[in-house]
Amino acid sequence: EGERFVFVSHAPDSDSWWNTIKNALKVASSQMGVTVEYRNPPTGDLADMARIVEQATASNPAGIISTIADFNVLKGPLAKAVEQGIPVITVNSGTIEESKDIGALLHIGQPEYAAGFAAGERAKAAGVKKFLCVNHYITNPASVQRCQGFADGLNVPLGNQMIDTGLDPSEVKNKVSAYLRANADTDGIIALGPNSAEPTIAALKENGMAGQVHFGTFDLSAGISAAIKDGTIAFAIDQQPYLQGYLPVVLLTNYARYGVIPPNAINSGPGFITKDNIALVEKLAGEYR
Amino acid sequence: MTDERLMPVSSLRRAMIRPELGAICGVILVFAFFLMVAGDSGMFAPAGFQNWLVVSAQFAIIAVGACLLMIAGEFDLSVGSMIGFAGVIAAILTVQWGWPAWLAILVTFAVCIGLGAINGLLVIRTGLPSFIVTLAFLYILRGLTIWLSILTTRQTIIGGVREAAEGDWLAALFGGVIFKGFFQWLGDVGLIDTFTRGARAGQPVVEGVPMLIVWAIGLIIFGHWLLAKTRFGNWIFASGGDAQAARYVGVPVNRVKVLMFMFTAFCATVFAMCQVMEFGSAAADRGLLKEFEAIICVVIGGALLTGGYGSVIGAALGALIFGVVQQGLFFAGAESSLFRVFLGTILILAVIMNTYIRRLITGER
Amino acid sequence: MTDERLMPVSSLRRAMIRPELGAICGVILVFAFFLMVAGDSGMFAPAGFQNWLVVSAQFAIIAVGACLLMIAGEFDLSVGSMIGFAGVIAAILTVQWGWPAWLAILVTFAVCIGLGAINGLLVIRTGLPSFIVTLAFLYILRGLTIWLSILTTRQTIIGGVREAAEGDWLAALFGGVIFKGFFQWLGDVGLIDTFTRGARAGQPVVEGVPMLIVWAIGLIIFGHWLLAKTRFGNWIFASGGDAQAARYVGVPVNRVKVLMFMFTAFCATVFAMCQVMEFGSAAADRGLLKEFEAIICVVIGGALLTGGYGSVIGAALGALIFGVVQQGLFFAGAESSLFRVFLGTILILAVIMNTYIRRLITGER
Amino acid sequence: MTAPIIEMRNIEKHFGPVIALGGVSFDVRPGECHCLLGDNGAGKSTFIKTMSGVHKPSRGTMVVEGQEVVFDSPRDAMAAGIATVYQDLAMIPLMSVTRNFWMGREPEKGFGPFKTIDFAKANEVTMREMARMGINLREPEQAVGTLSGGERQTVAIARAVYFGAKVLILDEPTSALGVRQTANVLATIDQVRKAGIGIVFITHNVRHAMAVGDRFTVLNRGKTLGTAVRGEITAEALQDLMAGGQELAVLESSLGGTV
């Protein structure tokens, strides 16, 4: 009863996507009667994240849940936690092999590159030849992996098709429309999250191309689900972050109390959300979905 | 007294040396450059026009505030955090608490201007450099923004503001466009292109003048008038040029500075409101690094970082340069990660040019 | 002359008023606070100790550079970008180009110190404020970093450096730990905990003293000695206190300033190398906002933003406060978005305290 | 003898542990030039800053035209007719001569919230007033930073005189001036005095004081050593008083008494 777990993410404070996970942590901790502390590097600096893992280890919790944003950086600190006898579950980014290498119990999530690749294949099936990857967070390695995966899925070189838009929505919107204006033959767009998807929707609505280009995005938000319904967005890749928050807490609690744990990694995604299944997720998008 | 020891200076040269000269040259250069490399990319078609004008207008809104504050001898690193903060407050009030949009907007303005005043009062009372005080506020406001939005909505992005503000008279002042009819007519007579396909076929590609641009123009005119024409403007110059000297002759320096901090906060809030009303959502990470961008515009526009010298027109031109360069690189198809490299280079070149011009004006050495 | 008009000042008070006094009080307060709220969380166990010491050491490394530069009257906003840049360069050279690690490290140092010199020369030659010049470099270097890493590896993160640098003598100076034997002994006699299972069972939880801490201590000692004891240190004070006056009496102000820019770049590169060698990867987003954090440490440590006053010991204590607060809040289980609010508040309080102390010292009003 | 315009009674001023003024009384009458003399650090500048509202006295009262007053800011003092030319000139180098001249009291035109500075008038007056002091400006938009020290001094004095002060305070106006400029300033003082304005003139130069002063008050270490009336005291006696009554360093005979 009352075990303490620490959840370490790589996202900066203001990344909205992680709210779903935070909310899942709240639900799981109250259901299981444990406390879960959510930690993240304020600016998203992964070296800071490693320090946080070390800090969590030093505070000797009943378990650590961490993402593998960069295997190189996190291998040492996480392995050290494992060696100190702290059960570790890895979630979100990273691969199953990396997770095993660290000595974690299991991995819940889906690697960024593979997700991008799957999206690319889907776009290819829709006939996309020339695309635009709207990267609102280019300094984050995962973002580039998604774009790269998408390009490889389409089987075209990435080249200049990824643009660095920054976070400001007006700038994102205007950069996207400038790009589309200068590259009129673009027939596919991939956005990396609500921060890039929502201004892109606005840009497409404004220049009348909404529904004309194949538009996919990562993650969900209220704006994205609305756009899926009206056909502006073809699909959203949902890795069901709720599970990435909820499951590890439940599993670790049971492991701590009864020593039981599933032996294999769990894939929380990729789930493709399209017009057909949007009704299910719409209401909870951004909170629990 | 030293007249006959002055070599002659041509009157043309004298007429030309003004704070914004560097920025004017910059604008000409930048336009010439992009006309050459991206002239046929649609950058100078009506829709392209609107594209970079909107971005420039955004910069201009915060640059006007930063400009007046900088001339008054202080600066504000919390502008970016203030933008995020204002947006989230307004969104929480309308969406979560269900207040009417006009009330939420007014309260947001009041809160933010109040925070600007606190910034100013801290600087004045403690005598600390504004760099430090506003750096602290950069962190405090950003932290509060994230904390508040998570506390009240369990999200750092709050959507649905547009729906909540639908039909509100005050919200319409920030979102939306004006002169719709005029542009429809322009489209009808073929002066600007119309959409040929999609849901909006037949409508002109430029729907109207976005309120963002209206605000920018309004603030530039107001700022220029205030600074160049009024008594208060003279006090702004005086406070920044030498606060002690200004105090001696009876200029209420403290009041001027606090008011300028408040005005900067006002501009940041206008920026935030326009953005929230246009996109319908507020997020805790809005406005990141905008404080630097505002300062860059102002400095490109010829203002002196240490205060007492500069012009609002210059700052507006600086914002125009910034916007055109940023968008132009996309039109020109340049590798977008090189944008920052360009920006840095332009900043240095512009400032060197401005310094040279200022030395000519003031005989400073 | 005015002796008899001075009210008496107690000698204890006189002995106590020194630049770092504020920071000393701050350290005491901060430790007292966390002993109370997080005393039993493992924060003060060996592994916890190491945790916040390492974080503080990181801050200290860049704070020493920023401190000397600030005392010399300039500052450098490009520190954070320089950290990212240095890491990526070193990683590209070793991993992509296959150079031996020592050569890559040396070349990286040369390039970065060269960039520091360019920064300095630009400031000196153009007479522009260093705020502007280094702000431009903040953008330029970050842009170059992203562009270079995408160009060469199609990623913004470059891994595999540790493997490539395995066994390299120079790389060992940045990664790794020392005094392993001593800590093993401490573990054996039970003074510190040991791992109880896994591959490292029996080994102590604290393996040794990380090189990061060694570098930090080395730089602090060097910086303090340089500033307080040597002729060059006097020149640093003089250049920052009044460059013109210093020039008049023959202090080579330009050389001092450029050297300090180079030293700051050196510190940033040390930071980057330690990070790259410890974690084995470099990424384009490393060092984001570190320039502010360095400045905050220095200012908490009692240095004057405008130059000519401060102490390296103060900056080191500032780094300690920063590190302890940041990690301590995690140990105490505080809501992490409130970290920034704390940081901002501490900054303001510390600076107000320091200002008060400085006025006592200098009789400045 | 006319009544004083300003009377300062037992003014004290402390800065933290420093007692800069320890009870100084002083008055100025219309049309007289009252010289304030004293050693470095005697408290002269502090005293006149108290008089012109920059500092608030720690103790003591100020009476202006029979009314006890407390100045909260230099603005108040100016409103009461006290104009001051500070030792550190209170000019802003980057601003134009006109803007400096009118700083704090810009002439306006227009109504309500749309008032703007009347630049035509401002420029014209500035040129005229400067010409009256013997300085012909190239143009009123010239930045003050391009003027010589003497010219700046003149702008400061012209400004104070123009705004119709009842009392004009000059803090060491001649210390950095050449012979010709000094003569000019002294002549101006004389002229202003004749117009019925009271003048407080601070200087270290006994000869300058003797040239235009009607009364002489000597400060020493924050205290008054006494006030003398013109003709009742010789230059040598005044000089001894200013030096604080201590024996002067032995000088060459050629220095002859007065420095």
Place this chain on the structure above:
Amino acid sequence: MTAPIIEMRNIEKHFGPVIALGGVSFDVRPGECHCLLGDNGAGKSTFIKTMSGVHKPSRGTMVVEGQEVVFDSPRDAMAAGIATVYQDLAMIPLMSVTRNFWMGREPEKGFGPFKTIDFAKANEVTMREMARMGINLREPEQAVGTLSGGERQTVAIARAVYFGAKVLILDEPTSALGVRQTANVLATIDQVRKAGIGIVFITHNVRHAMAVGDRFTVLNRGKTLGTAVRGEITAEALQDLMAGGQELAVLESSLGGTV
């Protein structure tokens, strides 16, 4: 008559469009005090800054002890034995008196790269030299910002004298000083001169110049008006020369000739 230590020949200095010096010749001999006089903006400060390596002359040559030299920086001039006390004092308020006193020439101890400042010696010398000039410091670590203007002036002069200059240049050292401090400075000049050092003394005050000067050179608008030797010229004539030969503004009779 001894040979000059420094000779400046036909020095010109232009700042952009401003011709600050238009061909000035000047020399100083050991043990003499050569006064440099002239109106505001005449070019005195510019001239001595050229002499002490702050500015490079646009044209003209400098000869030090028979050798033609070009100074690249104030360091070079100092190395050649030229010490200068500038009008703007070149003191750093936040630093201690000792650090200011030794600034640029700190005494060191230790070997090779491990040299440190010898603070014991530095403090002792500072206290001693200041005491010799009649100022007793509370402690050598006191910040210069807490000293009065006169005290700072003294630190600057003591520093210049201590470093064994061959030529000591003083730019208006007395302009802001009180009577006693002025007497002190003049006495110091006399003392230094007797030690065989050449002095260049700039002032606006004819009486100060007459008191200690051996030769007098008057600058006007960047040109020399001529050099006079002590005893060959009266104070009145010198004053007329300084005022540029133009008629002085009409003053009260009491001003009597000299200002």
